[in-house]
Amino acid sequence: MAEMALRNVCKQFDSAHYGVKNFNLDIHDKEFVIFVGPSGCGKSTTLRLIAGLEEITDGELWIDGKLCNYLEPRERDISMVFQNYALYPNMTVYENIAYSLKIRKVPKKEIDKRVKEVAKILEIEPLLKRKPVALSGGQKQRVAIGAAIIRKPKAFLMDEPLSNLDAKLRAQMRVELKKIHNQLDTTIIYVTHDQTEAMTLGTKIVVMKDGEIQQVDTPQNIYSNPINKFVAGFVGSPSMNFIACDVEEEAGKVVLIFAINNAIKKIYPNNHDAQLIREKYMGKRVILGIRPEDVYEYEEAKKRKIDLNSVGIEEEIVTREMLGAEVMLYFEEQNRTHAVKLGPENKTRIGEKIQLFFDTDQIHIFDIETGRNILYRERN
Numbered sequence: 574m575a576e577m578a579l580r581n582v583c584k585q586f587d588s589a590h591y592g593v594k595n596f597n598l599d600i601h602d603k604e605f606v607i608f609v610g611p612s613g614c615g616k617s618t619t620l621r622l623i624a625g626l627e628e629i630t631d632g633e634l635w636i637d638g639k640l641c642n643y644l645e646p647r648e649r650d651i652s653m654v655f656q657n658y659a660l661y662p663n664m665t666v667y668e669n670i671a672y673s674l675k676i677r678k679v680p681k682k683e684i685d686k687r688v689k690e691v692a693k694i695l696e697i698e699p700l701l702k703r704k705p706v707a708l709s710g711g712q713k714q715r716v717a718i719g720a721a722i723i724r725k726p727k728a729f730l731m732d733e734p735l736s737n738l739d740a741k742l743r744a745q746m747r748v749e750l751k752k753i754h755n756q757l758d759t760t761i762i763y764v765t766h767d768q769t770e771a772m773t774l775g776t777k778i779v780v781m782k783d784g785e786i787q788q789v790d791t792p793q794n795i796y797s798n799p800i801n802k803f804v805a806g807f808v809g810s811p812s813m814n815f816i817a818c819d820v821e822e823e824a825g826k827v828v829l830i831f832a833i834n835n836a837i838k839k840i841y842p843n844n845h846d847a848q849l850i851r852e853k854y855m856g857k858r859v860i861l862g863i864r865p866e867d868v869y870e871y872e873e874a875k876k877r878k879i880d881l882n883s884v885g886i887e888e889e890i891v892t893r894e895m896l897g898a899e900v901m902l903y904f905e906e907q908n909r910t911h912a913v914k915l916g917p918e919n920k921t922r923i924g925e926k927i928q929l930f931f932d933t934d935q936i937h938i939f940d941i942e943t944g945r946n947i948l949y950r951e952r953n
């Protein structure tokens with residue numbers, strides 16, 4: 574059980590260089606918090622600050638109401654699993670898992686009980702007598718997680734723990750981790766590059782960039798209500814499509830205009846969005862964002878009662894990816910590649926043209942200078 578609070582936490586490596594800057598975050602008991610962001614944005618540094626492996630240069634770290642800035646890692650009662658899981662090669666799986674209890678002088682009988690419990694959760698009971706060398710990558714990973722969870726610490730910090738595994742094992746371990754989280758009822762902070770891991774495991778996602786938090790919210794809200802263009806573009810794969818357009822007025826209505834394939838295209842935002850855009854952006858240039866799954870072909874658009882007066886763009890397909898349950902088509906405009914996700918029945922081939930309609934209720938509009946999401950919905 575652990576409640577954590579980070580208050581303006583900073584890690585300054587030298588006079589000009591921050592690893593983490595003004596980090597403010599509340600983590601509640603039993604949350605599964607995910608840190609995501611590009612390489613070098615400070616994810617590992619933040620974990621190391623929480624674990625006590627790195628000194629906080631400014632700000633406060635509170636764990637269960639106690640100021641922890643100056644506590645030794647041991648005293649924080651936090652367990653960390655790294656990307657390169659370290660197992661002792663000359664110990665068996667059993668001894669590896671038992672190690673942290675053994676050095677704490679926990680009675681043998683109690684250790685035995687706990688090792689067996691953990692082995693059961695992780696389904697590694699048949700492996701207990703083996704040495705790490707005789708394990709697969711995924712099995713080693715599970716043993717490392719076992720060695721971390723046996724202590725029942727207040728919180729687990731995991732830094733890309735699945736990154737060495739192949740796609741299938743990752744998916745399997747993802748399900749395991751979710752189960753472990755439910756069974757252990759514990760707080761987990763988890764760093765990943767993997768979109769699916771972030772979306773499926775997290776109860777809360779923290780998106781970081783250049784050492785600073787961009788947005789903290791549930792996976793669903795991060796995806797559907799990103800605070801800025803960076804978050805919108807970072808979360809989701811393939812990425813959200815961005816098209817620059819001009820805000821104009823047409824017979825009293827707000828219209829977004831852009832040229833695509835040398836033809837002028839228009840988007841009529843819904844009334845709610847139009848009002849927010851009109852306030853500050855009339856006559857200005859903005860960035861329109863639309864996710865690949867919010868673009869449809871004519872028949873599907875008609876079925877979904879999408880406004881067919883809004884952009885029907887005709888595009889030449891430059892890449893096609895058949896993913897089984899869906900097909901991904903790519904076209905180029907404004908010197909960028911844009912993605913569209915359609916049903917697997919779509920047979921458009923590379924070089925062919927396709928007519929596409931945007932679901933105008935799903936558009937995002939960003940300030941061209943600050944990247945702020947003009948349609949961002951504040952919630953309490």
Ligand SMILES: Nc1ncnc2c1ncn2[C@@H]1O[C@H](COP(=O)(O)OP(=O)(O)OP(=O)(O)O)[C@@H](O)[C@H]1O
Binds near residue numbers: 586612613614
């Ligand atoms: N000991 C150090 N001294 C100086 N700079 C450091 C040190 N450790 C990390 N940094 C810098 O701090 C920034 C954040 O690093 P960090 O390892 O936290 O990134 P990350 O988000 O974990 O990246 P990745 O996804 O690549 O693991 C980087 O610019 C890195 O170069």
Ligand SMILES: [Mg+2]
Binds near residue numbers: 616617618732
């Ligand atoms: Mg890292």
